[in-house]
């Protein structure tokens with residue numbers, strides 16, 4: 001049942017939305033992780049809805065909070081370099097693997113760069129994924145700099161003319177400034193050989209409003225071109241995706257719904273909105 005379904009069914013047969021219990025709707029929306037700002041904006045607009053076309057009006061209101069920017073992943077003539085960034089544990093490495101499998105299944109050649117050299121096991125984790133899905137993983141020697149791994153990978157894929165280079169990055173360093181400086185550096189050195197066409201920020205849906213706060217920090221440091229919202233299987237609070245787009249105006253490009261490489265899909269705004277409204 002979608003989070004707006006009760007509201008929509010109450011609205012049926014009414015000529016105006018006004019007699020509805022707005023406090024009840026407010027607590028439902030907050031409970032679904034829409035956050036205080038978006039909740040009050042939606043309620044303000046919903047108060048103007050006339051009952052006859054409640055569904056259409058509501059869909060329109062919700063739609064106006066989604067980003068209008070392109071959702072398709074960039075696809076360059078030359079290699080398309082994609083950096084995947086985000087707070088530790090959000091699902092970056094898993095999403096890199098899932099995206100690689102997704103791109104490979106549609107006929108693209110893909111190479112992965114293990115540019116998270118902060119955590120000892122991170123390179124192995126990506127290598128294991130690479131073996132499982134059958135894509136090459138480029139890593140450095142122990143203690144290599146992330147930027148040098150990324151540089152080597154960029155040079156190599158430029159020679160190979162691979163379709164995509166996906167770069168996994170660290171989520172935690174000694175402090176936030178170190179991490180942001182490192183991400184900027186990784187981007188800078190890759191751009192000596194290739195344009196970085198996408199910087200995808202991974203957000204864990206189960207962290208709700210906190211995920212939005214984290215996202216703001218990243219967007220200040222690197223130009224984020226799209227979002228991957230993960231762990232949507234772990235939350236019944238489906239409103240978070242809408243809250244994220246409304247707050248950041250960055251398109252969600254992919255969603256993660258489990259731990260296997262198949263639990264991954266392009267984000268489809270129409271299907272998402274009808275899911276929120278459906279009964």
Ligand SMILES: Nc1nc2c(ncn2[C@@H]2O[C@H](COP(=O)(O)OP(=O)(O)OP(=O)(O)O)[C@@H](O)[C@H]2O)c(=O)[nH]1
Pocket residue numbers: 086087088089090091092093094095116119122169170171172230231232233234255256257258259263
């Ligand atoms: N249920 C569920 N689990 C996920 C999803 N995506 C990732 N995970 C799990 O979340 C955990 C962390 O995933 P990682 O991909 O290692 O996260 P990370 O951002 O690379 O973590 P660091 O490299 O430590 O910063 C793993 O146990 C994943 O299996 C998802 O969509 N759903």
Ligand SMILES: [Mg+2]
Pocket residue numbers: 092093094116122168169
């Ligand atoms: Mg990782």
